[in-house]
Amino acid sequence: MTKLRVGWFTFTCCEDSTILFTELLNTHWADWKDKIEFVNARILKENNKIENIDVSFVEGSISSEEQVDKLKEIRKNSKTIIAIGACACTAMPSGWRNTFDEETKEEIKFLIDRYSHLEKVEPLKTYIKVDDSVQGCPMNEEKFLELIGNSIK
Numbered sequence: 484m485t486k487l488r489v490g491w492f493t494f495t496c497c498e499d500s501t502i503l504f505t506e507l508l509n510t511h512w513a514d515w516k517d518k519i520e521f522v523n524a525r526i527l528k529e530n531n532k533i534e535n536i537d538v539s540f541v542e543g544s545i546s547s548e549e550q551v552d553k554l555k556e557i558r559k560n561s562k563t564i565i566a567i568g569a570c571a572c573t574a575m576p577s578g579w580r581n582t583f584d585e586e587t588k589e590e591i592k593f594l595i596d597r598y599s600h601l602e603k604v605e606p607l608k609t610y611i612k613v614d615d616s617v618q619g620c621p622m623n624e625e626k627f628l629e630l631i632g633n634s635i636k
């Protein structure tokens with residue numbers, strides 16, 4: 484049986500959906516292990532690749548040029564991309580600094596410059612085509628299970 488090649492990626496965020504995802508392995512690993520190959524999942528393994536991925540789940544918002552480049556590379560190498568959680572779908576709450584007044588933005592400017600961050604934090608869809616999404620903060624577990632279940636039927 485050909486396994487579904489899956490990637491799990493994280494950008495700017497608190498990684499709570501990653502924690503939810505690993506918790507779900509407690510109850511779903513037995514079912515998934517013969518159907519899914521994790522091609523890229525930093526939380527699970529060290530040897531991670533971005534190539535020939537069937538479904539990429541992408542958590543977090545985009546806040547630097549480096550992230551934009553990586554996100555585009557993921558898009559190029561994935562048949563389907565699913566945005567995971569509010570930060571990936573809307574940039575909030577990770578993008579809270581977008582709402583700062585000018586004075587507060589000035590106060591944090593040295594950090595933005597030091598880490599080469601972009602002026603605004605953006606959702607995935609600003610830079611790439613997103614095929615589907617799992618809303619929620621953290622992600623809605625049922626919707627995630629439904630999407631992954633449909634993919635390995």
Ligand code: SF4
Pocket residue numbers: 496497498499500542543567568569570571575576577619620621622
């Ligand atoms: S959507 Fe919520 S839980 Fe997910 S990374 Fe953003 S802040 Fe964390």
